[in-house]
């Protein structure tokens with residue numbers, strides 16, 4: 001359980017290639033207004049007063065990070081990421097203070113706000129096993145058949161979109177993630193590693209504009225959200 005005396009670090013998995021974005025460069029380095037997607041994400045984390053360190057996992061052949069003004073920030077630690085997002089997160093956890101709490105946040109989510117970070121940190125005082133930002137599903141959900149037809153309607157009661165940051169104790173997350181990956185478990189977010197180990201992280205309702213830039217049309221949406229945020 002976090003307290004006002006807890007130490008918080010951020011982990012930013014930024015070692016992906018952004019294949020679904022169909023861009024000529026990794027999507028985290030695409031321009032979003034005045035700076036890149038990753039720069040926006042780092043600015044939010046670097047300026048939050050409770051975050052003491054930001055560990056960024058980079059692709060081994062990354063040739064862009066060094067061009068960011070944030071690269072020389074004293075709070076930044078770089079690590080080499082892995083083949084999957086979970087491997088990149090684990091590489092960062094290896095460099096993290098075992099007594100700290102880690103806010104793991106996708107580089108590809110540049111619209112994160114301090115308000116949502118504060119909400120997650122405050123809520124985690126109620127969730128000793130950690131918690132994640134999430135958004136309740138608002139549409140009727142369908143599971144499709146391979147032929148393109150509707151297979152079934154999925155009950156959307158208590159169905160959430162998992163967002164990031166996801167906040168967990170470094171030592172516990174590192175142990176569970178290591179074991180889950182060694183067992184070949186499918187781990188697409190930090191909470192799934194904790195759930196794999198039998199933990200029950202908390203769900204904290206977050207902003208729906210905290211989108212993950214994944215497909216080409218997400219870029220314009222992220223720009224709109226950032227413009228709206230800066231005018232508030």
Ligand SMILES: Nc1ccn([C@@H]2O[C@H](COP(=O)(O)OP(=O)(O)OP(=O)(O)O)[C@@H](O)[C@H]2O)c(=O)n1
Pocket residue numbers: 012013014015016017018019020021027028057081082083084085086088089106107108109212213214
């Ligand atoms: N081996 C990987 C794969 C992904 N990521 C990071 O995890 C976040 C979420 O992953 P995703 O949106 O899937 O990014 P990509 O893997 O780059 O996208 P794609 O799946 O379209 O290739 C991104 O910030 C990405 O940089 C990472 O650090 N290491």
Ligand SMILES: C[C@](O)(CO)[C@H](O)COP(=O)(O)O
Pocket residue numbers: 085106161162163164188189190212
């Ligand atoms: C961590 C995450 O953003 C939560 O929704 C998501 O699982 C990342 O998935 P991706 O396929 O690695 O983008």
